[in-house]
Amino acid sequence: MHSHRIFDPDKNVRLIADKLYESIRELPLICPHGHVDPQLFARNIPFENPTDLLIRPDHYILRLLYSRGIRLAELGIASKDAAADVDPARVWQIFADNYFLFHGTPTGVWLSYVFSEIFNIPEPLNQHNAMVFYDHLNAELRKPEFLPRALYNRFNIEVLTTTDAATDSLSAHTAIRSSKWNGKVIPCFRPDQIIKTYTPGWGNAVQRLGEMVGWKINSYQSYIKAIEERRKYFKRMGAVSTDHDVMIPYTARLQESVAEKIFQRALHSKANENDTAAFEAHMLMEMARMSVDDGLVMQIHPGIYRNHNNMLYKEFGPDMGGDIPVQVEFTRNLHNLLNAYGNDQSFQLVVFTLDESTYTRELAPMAGHYPALKLGPAWWFNDSIEGMTRYRKMVTESSSIYNTAGFNDDTRALLSIPARHDLCRRIDCNWLAQQVARHIIDMDAAQHMAYELTNGLVKKTYNL
């Protein structure tokens, strides 16, 4: 791969970008938000094969293959009713046949990095060399340097946060901590299941939560106390943050008596839509209050219509590439939460968006004012060359880089982690270089900002 890749074609910009990049290239990867399975590090056994490592768990890849008419069953994805029995090598060939789909997409850039920089393959993948790739990767995966812990170390990861349901036992995390390995893998408290009273599994999740904290949850008060208790456990296990998925980030506190009534109705499956929406808005307020109390950084990821493709969801379950964003409103929706807690400097609220029209209009103006609010990096579909570039250009002038949360890779694909960080570092350095070349900032400022964007801001935001 070209050492000046991603940088502007202009020689002036390119040289400055490269200088900035060289100054931060060796910095450790700090990963405060992601979805890598902690069992990988607990077990530390070899990956099965290239297909199970790189294709089947990657919803970015699945969605584009699916869009071209390739059925998930052909890729060996097990449906709810039928086990998948497809030769992983055959799946790899299908993937290679369609590799051209990823040209000009971030997945294409990440995969190039993985093949070239991690597996040292000098040529691009195509339909003809598919099996050569497959065999080479398969052989490499057998080597001890491709065990998960070895990769963690090789990638120079300083800390890796996973995402864990509130009712997760954190047994994998316990196993990692009790092993002699010195990697830092920490959980993140994700209470969606126990908060979303409108989902089918809510009642069971609340019951499980009660079992975990040791008391029966039969009232709003015992429920709140259980959540507080569970957050303490996550904190003891290293957690520094919580994470919240909501369709609409509406926030509004209920009177406790009202919350109790809705909670009871929910327990008896009698809550209506207004109830569950009001309860969710209330619980976001409660999550913020608890964060003020216990110091866990609160993250909100709103605006995704989950499982938009009903048929696919019924057959294969979630995370198959069928989640679609919707428009989001922040100024009015976050008004209550920011007025209650946004002036509190001990509170950190990180907000993400997939609705780029909110960057200049809502989020950057709010982050450039409320002490508690930080903007998360360009997320998901926008964690891309153009997406990250737009983010910097639309956010910085109103919020300054200092009210952003730094980069996170937000991935479940372990091998893509260095690829994603590298891409972000190149984009950031290139963006700074453009400003230096245009005499908007000087080289000293750019150098300082490059460090902040790479390590400083993320450490500060997440208290790492």
Next chain:
Amino acid sequence: MHSHRIFDPDKNVRLIADKLYESIRELPLICPHGHVDPQLFARNIPFENPTDLLIRPDHYILRLLYSRGIRLAELGIASKDAAADVDPARVWQIFADNYFLFHGTPTGVWLSYVFSEIFNIPEPLNQHNAMVFYDHLNAELRKPEFLPRALYNRFNIEVLTTTDAATDSLSAHTAIRSSKWNGKVIPCFRPDQIIKTYTPGWGNAVQRLGEMVGWKINSYQSYIKAIEERRKYFKRMGAVSTDHDVMIPYTARLQESVAEKIFQRALHSKANENDTAAFEAHMLMEMARMSVDDGLVMQIHPGIYRNHNNMLYKEFGPDMGGDIPVQVEFTRNLHNLLNAYGNDQSFQLVVFTLDESTYTRELAPMAGHYPALKLGPAWWFNDSIEGMTRYRKMVTESSSIYNTAGFNDDTRALLSIPARHDLCRRIDCNWLAQQVARHIIDMDAAQHMAYELTNGLVKKTYNL
């Protein structure tokens, strides 16, 4: 005109762009969506004069002239009450006096191409040389090489789709087919009039449809059967697609008995607003179902507030430059349609938008997942240098170019067709060149993508 026009100033990008452009420059023009009058080719008689050819039918030109205080009557546009009696040379002079308005607009770029490349005039139009231009153009239009069929051949058009009401007799198309000319001009089935029960002409249009298929339409069933029958006729006449204009692209199937009741109320002018909206949403589902059955590609162009300027509309009718876009929502509105038919690979749904905030947020994620969904090119106000550039940068990373429908010129101005294709080809090659120069894709991939963007995708999408 400079051979490197439109390309980036950077020499590196420019040379790559030029190389890519040269590789696709001679490819035929494929025009799967537009509004050229088929009578032009049926009659094949000389154009009246430069004003009637270039100014009066072009709403892009009319709107900007109107915005500067020039009345449509001054331009010789006939109102509903009064014939226009303005010397076309006088109108041409007004146009030339105000030609500066078009600097930096796509119309300016297209007109430059027309004057320079089609009429071989070496200088730009201005108020002083207006009559020289006029006389030269007038003389040229008398020559046989400026007859519509000759221009079609000279422009290297491979296929040209017109837009035709469901109740159009297609007599012009019949005339073209029965002539000895080998140009391929095909209709597109546009049933807006017979679907929009809320418009004044609906009842008459439905009656006319009945006459055409040969039975009286007095029930929902006979209405649906008539539409199916009419689509068959369009297909026999070469049609490969349908086209649908809706303000809000809401889709939802009604029970047949409910559809029947609304249809009856509409026939007796008793349908209310809820009825007509529900019926339109239902008919979009029906149009998709029929497309699955007969293979016609379905196109939706939503989000235009037609005839926003009431006064102008009352006096001069539609298409005078007074249509204004509104915000559009796709994720929820298309949910029913995509769930019913979006997983079907035999179905092609092409969606257009004027609301660029939906590119990264809704359309690219959906097109990058549903096999049936393709994104139409940057449309109308965004069919421009900056608009097409934003489109590529906002759409590609989530949908890949392979879920886009390729270019179409969407024009009623025959002479602008090569200008529009040339502009798009330059923009696309320049965008690819930027990625090659930044080492994001290699030259092989870029070359392949340049072909796909120019011819491959559009042929595949429209089964041409």
Next chain:
Amino acid sequence: MHSHRIFDPDKNVRLIADKLYESIRELPLICPHGHVDPQLFARNIPFENPTDLLIRPDHYILRLLYSRGIRLAELGIASKDAAADVDPARVWQIFADNYFLFHGTPTGVWLSYVFSEIFNIPEPLNQHNAMVFYDHLNAELRKPEFLPRALYNRFNIEVLTTTDAATDSLSAHTAIRSSKWNGKVIPCFRPDQIIKTYTPGWGNAVQRLGEMVGWKINSYQSYIKAIEERRKYFKRMGAVSTDHDVMIPYTARLQESVAEKIFQRALHSKANENDTAAFEAHMLMEMARMSVDDGLVMQIHPGIYRNHNNMLYKEFGPDMGGDIPVQVEFTRNLHNLLNAYGNDQSFQLVVFTLDESTYTRELAPMAGHYPALKLGPAWWFNDSIEGMTRYRKMVTESSSIYNTAGFNDDTRALLSIPARHDLCRRIDCNWLAQQVARHIIDMDAAQHMAYELTNGLVKKTYNL
């Protein structure tokens, strides 16, 4: 400061941009919209100190300092309950300690200009040289060339519009006019207080208005007559424009009898939310009607949620950096107003937006059609390098530059005026140069457009 600052790194673009810039650099500053206190010029006394001049009145600076946890009291901002008693030099040091916050923001660019070009300080501000800066600035402010009128002349301002409540006595303007100074400082009629029946001060403001025109306002008719009378006074005092702040730019005329009833309910504090919203929508229609009659240019600035941070507002009042934009809709909301008055060429309506998604979707298409409508420049959070660049790229192709209102600085910070105009001129010339370098327009057109963007359009829009 580098003479080619802000221009593209590309040498070709840069040389063209510089040539264009040199051709308009010396043109006078025309300031048709801003918030400088006219008392500055009436009194013409030295500025107190650097902190009171540059920091405390600048909500751009306050908001970013506040976002980093610095309390307004620390900056010596007086709250409603307590006077501030903080050494301005101490505040300056805090500002300098946090100056890095402004890197990459427009405030940073403006401040660099102020320090370098106005105060001739050759180095950038930082925590170490804070007191050197402070002392130097303090000394300079004592000199006669730093008196407000001297600065006005030195900045080459041709006309400066202030913003004045409808009930303002305009005594400062009277004083300026009766002095011998030849600077042209004119008022702008801002009737928000007397129109927003839902605000606490409305009743008093209306009473004050009555006192000023000399009759008791006890009916809708006497109220309308008073506003017309007051506009006449503003016009006699030099005003050429009005300005309107609304959350939602909905416009709709009420029957006079309905307007009267709502007015009476409002007078007796019995108006409900529907009343006040309908009255505001009606009064926008009335303001347009009056503008048609008296020729004052009408400006609308919609879409700001004022005083979003309740706590800060209660303690410190408005304009402390706590205003946050919301989404705005124009196509439907302005429909009534544009249909009633938008075809009238004697009427000028200038619309601003903070919602950039409306640029290509709504505002540019409407401005490119309705003779009365002009787009105001990139506003507030978007009055920045990237914001202005996006504005040109998103607006021009549909509206042409000739339906935009030219630049205005919209500032209350006198010293930032030349900095803001200089930045805009550089951005505009650079944008034109990109088009010349890409052969989209020729140098003659660019030169003409540079003049129009700098002086021509603003003079024409505001009849100056």
